[in-house]
Amino acid sequence: MxxxxxxxxxxxxxxxxxxxxxxxxxxxxxxxxxxxxxxxxxxxxxxxxxxxxxxxxxxxxxxxxxxxxxxxxxxxxxxxYFARPSELDPYAGTPEDPVVESPGIMPADWQAGDFPLASPNSTNPNxxxxxxxxxxxxxxxxxxxxxxxxxxxxxxxxxxxxxxxxxxxxxxxxxxxxxxxxxxxxxxxxxxxxxxxxxxADADFDPSDTSWQEPVADGGTLELVTYDSPGHVSPVDENYMVVYTPPGYDAGRAEPYPTLYLSHGGGEDALGWSTQGALAPIMDNLIMSGEVQPMVVVMPNGNGYPASTENEAFRTDLIGTVFPYMEAHYNVSTEAADRAFSGLSAGGMRTNQLMLYNTDAFDYYGMMSAGMPPGTTLSDQQIADLQEASIFVGGGWQDVIHAVGFSIGTRQLHTGPLNEVRLLTDAGIHVSTDFVNGGHNWSVWRTLLRDFTTRVAFLPPTSAPPTS
Missing domain, CATH: 2.60.40.10 (Immunoglobulins)
Structure with missing residues (x-):
């Protein structure tokens, strides 16, 4: 290793x-x-x-x-490229009109309130x-x-x-x-x-507060870790992950640190969140301001596994190999109550798969910009388990997958976050929702990372499970 x-x-x-x-x-x-x-x-x-x-x-x-x-x-x-909320019609995607047309406003024409949105609006970085x-x-x-x-x-x-x-x-x-x-x-x-x-941001022109993304001189540390992963295909029998340790990380602290597992999207790997996602400055600022408690963040590589149903190979490796590795090499808690999992797009699908099939591995789940597979039904046991978990579902209002999900050819991979919220709430499962202006892009996911960690992860539940 x-x-x-x-x-x-x-x-x-x-x-x-x-x-x-x-x-x-x-x-x-x-x-x-x-x-x-x-x-x-x-x-x-x-x-x-x-x-x-x-x-x-x-x-x-x-x-x-x-x-x-x-x-x-x-x-x-x-x-x-930017879009202006007051000029969007529709404002958010619907099943009948899923694509919000993006005007492609250039920075010279930017006004307060405008937000990044690709043009043409799609899941591609246009x-x-x-x-x-x-x-x-x-x-x-x-x-x-x-x-x-x-x-x-x-x-x-x-x-x-x-x-x-x-x-x-x-x-x-x-x-x-x-x-x-x-x-x-x-x-x-x-x-x-x-x-x-x-x-x-200059407050005279831009009232938004983006200081929570600003690089910090004395922040935490990023590490690229290679670990033994039997059965992993590429690379063979090993895999890698990025680990963030917070400012002032103490390997001998009496109270072990909570751990956030954070998954990348399609076409990316373990480096996505620590580069384009600006993970380190975001976490540095939130921790140093006291908005979140110090935590370790693990960004696993979700690629290179053998084909399996519902990403079982990834889930098995994460729980059976990555958990023990982290517990042996870092001062992290072994309790599900101190573990959270979140991910964007394809990582949001991994979040859902863990939430449905390994519910007891984490107490907090943060799904970003994805949805459940078409035809998903929840068993009584899954409903009971999920009523005990803290669940966060978020995305961009103008994301083309918001109301209809994502398909490759004729194969629909998921039905979108809007339908996921309905599926869960119809089953009596409490969901913390967070939809913001934006599309299928990093400005949305950076915001959702801040919101998940400050509003849901490692905090008491915001609702009590139904009584029997």
Whole structure:
């Protein structure tokens, strides 16, 4: 078994000092990631610069730079299409009209209350792609845009020849490396081909409070753990997970820590939440402000298991292998009352599967942006068990899966969160619901993570089970 631990807070503080937030990944074979100290120094000079302008529309603007001297064209793709609630019709998806049309408002036209929403609105990250401009013949390509408060994902395309970027590989910002990428460009575990920035909010233009996402200089620690996983297919007989330990984590504390298990979505892996999800700064802020108690967060890899009914292979490995590993290597509780499970999209489906078939493993379940399989019926025993659990169901009002679920071809994988709430409540099971403006995207899931941990996980039940 192997362990990688990297504490990137010093780098995050340094980037924030020049007004850019900690980032996510450096990317693929075509990435501009630095491979030498000289290249690393050059990349650092081109970190994103966040400037407080005090001017409309947002009070802040961000300048992105990429050093690509051999490129003929460089483009940037950013998580900054927006929608305006007052102009949406319908406001939320319905079975008759499931897709809320997204206007694709650009940052220059942003107004207070606007929220990120892909255009066209779908489960795909359909964000704007615009050309960057080379600064003279310096090989430095730049793009400046206003942005409101919050965390934003972005990536570069270098010499992409297709209008829709099909067949082109996005490149992460080499000045904004993931926590699991070293200064030499070498990585442990997977990397995602994008980066993140955090932008503060100017209250004169943007009344929203996004400070709970802001990088913290002395926060917790992220570790990439590889563990023995007999029967796992890829990698063979082993698997990996990311573990977050809170600020001031004490391996000898008399009271063991509660544990939140947090699952990624489709097309992602164990690194998703700690990169695009901004897990560490969110948890750091919530813990350091006293809004949640210190906890350990485990982000397992849900991929690479043999085919099984209702994800049984994943569930068996999680309970039979990951639980004992965590209890042997970290100061975490062995009680279900101190364990919570949550996940987004495909991770929301895993949440439901654990909730239905391993109800006694966790006392708290947080389902994000998914739903139950079509035709799901609950047995009397499942109903009785779920009445004892604390259940959270959330998603984006404008998510295309909100009212009708998600299908691949003619196969419907789930019926959506709206129908899940109805199924559970019709059975007499109390559900804490949390629907926010947004689609099938990270701005929603970061918010739901905050809300699940502050409103449901490790808190007393908000309703009593029915008496017999």
């Amino acid at each position: 192997s362990l990688l631990s990297r504490h990137r807070r010093a780098r995050w503080a340094a980037i924030t000092a020049v007004a850019a937030a900690a980032g996510v990944a450096c990317a693929s074979a075509v990435s501009a990631a630095p491979a030498t100290p000289a290249a690393a120094d050059r990349a650092a000079k081109h970190a994103p610069v966040i400037k407080h302008t005090g001017k409309a529309p947002t009070g802040y603007e961000v300048t992105f730079e990429l050093y690509a001297p051999d490129a003929e064209r460089v483009q940037i793709k950013g998580e900054w 964000w704007p792609v615009v050309d960057m401009v080379e600064r003279g013949n310096s090989g430095v390509w730049t793009y400046t845009t206003p942005l409101p408060g919050g965390t934003f994902t972005y990536a570069y395309y270098v010499d992409c020849e297709t209008a829709d970027q099909s067949g082109c590989t996005p490149v992460a910002d080499p000045s904004n490396l993931a926590w699991n990428v070293g200064d030499d460009g070498e990585s442990a575990g997977s990397v995602v081909p994008n980066s993140q920035i955090y932008v503060p």
